[in-house]
Amino acid sequence: MPIVIYISVALSILSFILLIILFLRNPQAGNKEIATQFAVIERNQERLERSLKDEISKNREEMLLSAKALRQEVSSSLLTLNESMMRRLSESLQSQLGQLDSFSKQLQLMTQANEERLGKLNETVASQLKSLQDDNNQKLEKMRETVDEKLNATLATRLDNSFKQVGDQLQLLYKSLGEMQVLAGGVSDLNRVLTNVKARGTWGEVQLGNLLEQTMTSDQYEKNVATKKGSDARVEYAVKLPGKDDSKNCVWLPIDAKFAQEDYLKILDAAERADAAGVEEASKALENRVKLDARTIRDKYIAPPATTDFAIMFLPTEGLYAEVLRRPGLADYCQTTCRVMIAGPTTLTALLNSLRMGFATLAIEKKSSEVWKLLRAIKSQYTTFNELLDKSLKKIGEAQTSMENVKNRSELINRKLGKVEELDMTDAEKVLGLDEGRAASEE
Structure with missing residues (x-):
């Protein structure tokens, strides 16, 4: 049907084009023909x-039938x-219902099996818990008994030690009280010494003697030495100095102690009162x-060449x-x-130390030949000492090798015993008899 329509339209258009061509070629003769052709075209259009x-x-009817058939076919296909x-x-x-029933039955069987297993496991x-609890109770009871015994023994020992320490401290306290009483008596004696002129001189002499004793040897000084011939004056202490040309006659260095305590205390009292005039006086x-004491020492004790x-x-x-x-x-x-x-105490100590070092230097110079002989003897013995040292080192090396062998044996035994189950410390001590030895040692 569309092809017929297209052909009719094409013929109409072709006729129209032919009319136009005829009209263009012969306009006058073609009016009638054009009118005739237009009439034919109109009839053709009406037919068309x-x-x-x-x-x-x-x-339209075919389309309706086709649509109805299509609807019927689609409805039939959908149904x-x-x-x-x-x-x-x-x-x-x-x-799925069958599978669910099968799964439900299997789940029920598994649940029953699990319940049975859980019951057996419980x-x-x-x-096992009851057995473990009984075992733990027994071990705890043993541990409690052991701890009670050790605590009682330790408590008794510590109480005895505490009482002993208290007794010792009380004895020390009584001793300290006695020492304090002695010290109080010494302070009283020292106070009496410092308030007595003659006793003060004796105290200064004692302190000088202590310094000489601490710094010098007993053969390097003398006490109460008469330094001047034909005089009864004796110096408290004199240090021996070597004479010229290593002679046996020594040269004395006089040392005398003086203690102007009253004048010094007056200075301190005046200074505390801020009394400048009293301090100066x-x-x-x-x-x-001090000048008087210096002149006295010069006149009594200095007598060269017997003294310095x-x-x-x-x-x-x-x-x-x-x-x-x-x-x-x-x-x-x-x-x-x-x-x-x-010289004060510090100055005199330094001076005496210097003199002692000088004496030591002189002694070293005098005995240098003896020292050289001793060094030669030591050198001759040093070879023997090296031989003994080599032997000792060899013995030590052998002992070290033996100890390493013992250590290797011990490690081998430990590896062999590695699979053996260990006992706890208490049972091991009981098996080896160590607890009896410990109890005996504690008793």
Whole structure:
């Protein structure tokens, strides 16, 4: 039907084109023909319209029939598909229901089996726990008994030690109280010594003797030495100095202790009262006293060549020594005019140490030949010492090798015993009999 329509339209268009061509070639003669052709074209168009309407009507009826057939076919296909799907769903549902029933039965069987296993497991665990609890109770009871015994023994031992320590401390306390009483008596005696002029001199002499004893040997000084021939004056201490040309006659270094306590205490009292005039007056008195003592030492004890051309005045306290040095020109007067050197405890100790080192140097020089002989003897014995040392090192190496062998044997035994189950410490001590030995040692 569409082809017929297309052909009719094409013929109409072709006729129209031919009319136009004829009109263009012969306009006058062609008017009639054109009119005739237009009439033919109109009739053809009318026929064409009727044909088109008929064809359209037929096409509409055919399309309606085709659509109706298509709807019927689609409905039939859908019904068939629906029935097929319903059938398949029903079959699948039946299969799944069967599988669910089978799974439910299997699950029920597994549940029953698990319940039976859990029951047996609970019984086994309960029995093992009971056995373990009984075993633990027994071990705890043994441990409690052992701990009680050890605690009782330890407590008794510590109580005895505590009572003993308390007794010892009480004895120390009684002893300390006695020492404090003795110290109090010594303080009282020292106070009496410091308030007595003669006793103060004795105390200074004792302190000087202690310093000499601590720094010098007994053959390097003498006590109460008469340094001047034909004089009864004796110096408290004198240090022996070697004479010229290594002669047996020694040269004495006189050392005398002086303690101007009253004048020094007056200076301290005036300083505490901030009394400048009193301080100056007491300092002047101390200066005069020291000068007098220096002249006395020069006149009594310095007698070259039996003695050195100077002597030493020992002041027993550092405070008194510092006060004497603080007076301008006093130390210089004593040293240049009186040939007396003033020294406190620290200064005298340093001087005596210097003298002792000098004596040691002289002794080393005198005995250098003996030392050289001794070194030669030591050198001759050193070869023997090296031989003995080599032998000792060899013995030590052999002992070390033996110890390494013992260690290897011990490691081998430990590896062999590795699979053996260990006992706890208490049972092991009982098996080896160590607990009896420990109890005996504690008793």
